[in-house]
Amino acid sequence: xxxxxxxxxxxxxxxxxxxxxxxxxxxxxxxxxxxxxxxxxxxxxxxxxxxxxxxxxxxxxxxxxxxxxxxxxxxxxxxxxxxxxxxxxxxxxxxxxxxxxxxxxxxxxxxxxxxxxxxxxxxxxxxxxxxxxxxxxxxxxxxxxxxxxxxxxxxxxxxxxxxxxxxxxxxxxxxxxxxxxxxxxxxxxxxxxxxxxxxxxxxxxxxxxxxxxxxxxxxxxxxxxxxxxxxxxxxxxxxxxxxxxxxxxxxxxxxxxxxxxxxxxxxxxxxxxxxxxxxxxxxxxxxxxxxxxxxxxxxxxxxxxxxxxxxxxxxxxxxxxxxxxxxxxxxxxxxxxxxxxxxxxxxxxxxxxxxxxxxxxxxxxxxxxxxxxxxxxxxxxxxxxxxxxxxxxxxxxxxxxxxxxxxxxxxxxxxxxxxxxxxxxxxxxxxxxxxxxxxxxxxxxxxxxxxxxxxxxxxxxxxxxxxxxxxxxxxxxxxxxxxxxxxxxxxxxxxxxxxxxxxxxxxxxxxxxxxxxxxxxxxxxxxxxxxxxxxxxxxxxxxxxxxxxxxxxxxx
RNA sequence: UCCGGCGUCGUCUAAAGGCAGGACAAGGGACUUUGAAUCCCUGAAUCAUGGUUCGAAUCCAUGCGCCGGAACCA
Numbered sequence: 001x002x003x004x005x006x007x008x009x010x011x012x013x014x015x016x017x018x019x020x021x022x023x024x025x026x027x028x029x030x031x032x033x034x035x036x037x038x039x040x041x042x043x044x045x046x047x048x049x050x051x052x053x054x055x056x057x058x059x060x061x062x063x064x065x066x067x068x069x070x071x072x073x074x075x076x077x078x079x080x081x082x083x084x085x086x087x088x089x090x091x092x093x094x095x096x097x098x099x100x101x102x103x104x105x106x107x108x109x110x111x112x113x114x115x116x117x118x119x120x121x122x123x124x125x126x127x128x129x130x131x132x133x134x135x136x137x138x139x140x141x142x143x144x145x146x147x148x149x150x151x152x153x154x155x156x157x158x159x160x161x162x163x164x165x166x167x168x169x170x171x172x173x174x175x176x177x178x179x180x181x182x183x184x185x186x187x188x189x190x191x192x193x194x195x196x197x198x199x200x201x202x203x204x205x206x207x208x209x210x211x212x213x214x215x216x217x218x219x220x221x222x223x224x225x226x227x228x229x230x231x232x233x234x235x236x237x238x239x240x241x242x243x244x245x246x247x248x249x250x251x252x253x254x255x256x257x258x259x260x261x262x263x264x265x266x267x268x269x270x271x272x273x274x275x276x277x278x279x280x281x282x283x284x285x286x287x288x289x290x291x292x293x294x295x296x297x298x299x300x301x302x303x304x305x306x307x308x309x310x311x312x313x314x315x316x317x318x319x320x321x322x323x324x325x326x327x328x329x330x331x332x333x334x335x336x337x338x339x340x341x342x343x344x345x346x347x348x349x350x351x352x353x354x355x356x357x358x359x360x361x362x363x364x365x366x367x368x369x370x371x372x373x374x375x376x377x378x379x380x381x382x383x384x385x386x387x388x389x390x391x392x393x394x395x396x397x398x399x400x401x402x403x404x405x406x407x408x409x410x411x412x413x414x415x416x417x418x419x420x421x422x423x424x425x426x427x428x429x430x431x432x433x434x435x436x437x438x439x440x441x442x443x444x445x446x447x448x449x450x451x452x453x454x455x456x457x458x459x460x461x462x463x464x465x466x467x468x469x470x471x472x473x474x475x476x477x478x479x480x481x482x483x484x485x486x487x488x489x490x491x492x493x494x495x496x497x498x499x500x501x502x503x504x505x506x507x508x509x510x511x512x513x514x515x516x517x518x519x520x521x522x523x524x525x526x527x528x529x530x531x532x533x534x535x536x537x538x539x540x541x542x543x544x545x546x547x548x549x550x551x552x553x554x555x556x
Numbered sequence: 557u558c559c560g561g562c563g564u565c566g567u568c569u570a571a572a573g574g575c576a577g578g579a580c581a582a583g584g585g586a587c588u589u590u591g592a593a594u595c596c597c598u599g600a601a602u603c604a605u606g607g608u609u610c611g612a613a614u615c616c617a618u619g620c621g622c623c624g625g626a627a628c629c630a
Binding site (some may be wrong): 009010014034035068070073074103109114127131134135138140168171181182190191194195212216234235236237238239257264312313314316317319323328330332377402403411412413444445446453454455457518520521545546547549 | 557558559560561562563566567569570572579580581589590591592593594596614622623624625626627628629630
């Protein structure tokens with residue numbers, strides 16, 4: 001018997017299974033990922049991408065990429081390019097690359113067809129009038145005074161709209177449905193508006209553009225999409241899409257809605273992310289603190305970890321906010337298995353091994369990854385003058401302190417057991433140097449009889465290379481930014497800390513942009529694109545779990 | 557108050573009338589040349605009230621709560 005893990009299931013896959021049993025789509029499964037190219041993709045889109053592409057792959061179907069580009073004022077080729085790059089990076093390949101704008105002519109013909117059927121009319125109501133005629137959530141709307149124009153008049157007017165005979169905003173084409181409907185989307189919704197805007201693909205060919213609601217369902221239909229998977233806010237639009245499809249008599253996909261992803265300490269709306277970028281509150285769409293795919297990529301997240309995350313959060317209709325620690329757990333998991341261990345001292349404190357010969361440099365052997373024997377070993381130089389992490393020394397150590405303190409013994413990873421003999425301070429009383437002794441018999445870190453609980457990372461002073469290291473924390477201080485007012489006010493002033501003069505073991509000299517490492521005892525770090533030949537820059541992907549920090553916090 | 561949707565450990569998510577399970581988080585322990593990783597253990601939930609049933613998270617009823625919906629945005 002096979003013991004393969006059961007394939008994960010969710011309510012969407014159950015619906016598809018049911019369709020396959022009943023033969024509704026002849027066993028066919030075709031999905032699509034339909035972004036509007038008006039911003040960069042974020043981790044919430046990654047969830048949708050994993051669902052859309054994952055389902056198609058699982059059922060042996062296809063998944064298209066379609067840009068829903070129906071609002072030229074907000075869309076841009078830059079976004080199209082970034083969307084494609086991010087999807088590929090995540091590890092997915094679409095079957096066809098499509099654009100709603102490719103269907104403009106067909107959509108226009110369908111609009112004329114609805115006019116001819118008496119199911120659409122040209123309305124001259126202004127924006128304000130139209131709004132007041134729409135009614136409210138509680139009260140029904142009123143029919144437009146233009147609702148009963150003849151088919152011939154509507155057709156003529158609509159053609160003249162296309163021909164550019166009327167000013168922007170002066171007229172709309174509306175579907176004739178039901179102004180009393182509880183679902184506001186059905187209150188004679190706008191199908192076309194006049195808008196003289198340059199479109200990134202169709203240029204100035206059109207001065208009328210279809211509304212998203214008049215494009216989305218038909219686009220899916222044209223493409224033969226069987227399962228049109230989208231987020232919850234489009235649930236109220238499904239009856240409208242179905243109305244258009246039925247009125248037109250064309251293939252009807254099944255729309256299925258799921259809850260979008262929210263993450264603690266994160267904002268996810270495109271509007272807010274755009275504001276962070278435009279107002280210079282972050283360094284760009286790919287700022288490593290951003291939840292954008294490109295931000296996560298620059299930060300050092302792997303595609304595998306993001307896909308794993310998407311799998312672990314599941315798919316449901318319940319509104320939910322996932323703990324960002326789950327995402328962090330996924331990248332730790334992945335990098336723990338794959339990242340090469342190196343030693344890097346972020347805040348250096350000088351250590352002199354007084355009984356170690358001056359001018360000598362010896363090479364010590366260090367394993368590259370205890371999780372992966374195949375990763376091999378490397379040599380790390382050791383000498384009399386070293387740097388250790390400043391926070392690894394306490395003059396007055398608290399209880400449970402395993403690290404260095406006056407008179408204390410500690411192991412230098414892969415090297416020797418040392419003892420702190422004397423503390424050197426400057427005029428202001430700041431500790432500037434530790435004078436230590438070492439036990440030559442402990443080479444490699446082998447404790448001789450004594451129990452040494454603390455093990456520190458270190459680098460030899462003369463061979464160390466310098467680097468800049470950027471430490472990141474959550475971009476926001478509140479779990480739900482903006483909950484108590486403006487989300488900008490919840491920005492974390494400590495979300496970026498830049499350290500310079502960090503000391504790295506010399507093997508890191510040739511690290512390439514995008515390379516990821518575990519800095520022993522500190523976390524995972526990724527070489528930032530700001531790196532140039534004489535200036536290394538690292539981003540902290542995520543810290544290691546820090547049990548000591550928790551103990552100390554509890555001690556108060 | 558109209559339309560639609562949703563309520564399961566702190567969080568996310570399973571359980572299709574039959575032992576409320578998993579993951580993250582939390583707490584404890586073992587191990588440790590990373591206070592990492594790994595391993596073991598513990599605590600922790602069915603919105604409420606009725607009903608149907610031998611048996612209800614699941615079916616029914618009534619409440620309550622939360623989310624979305626009134627761009628010529630998507």
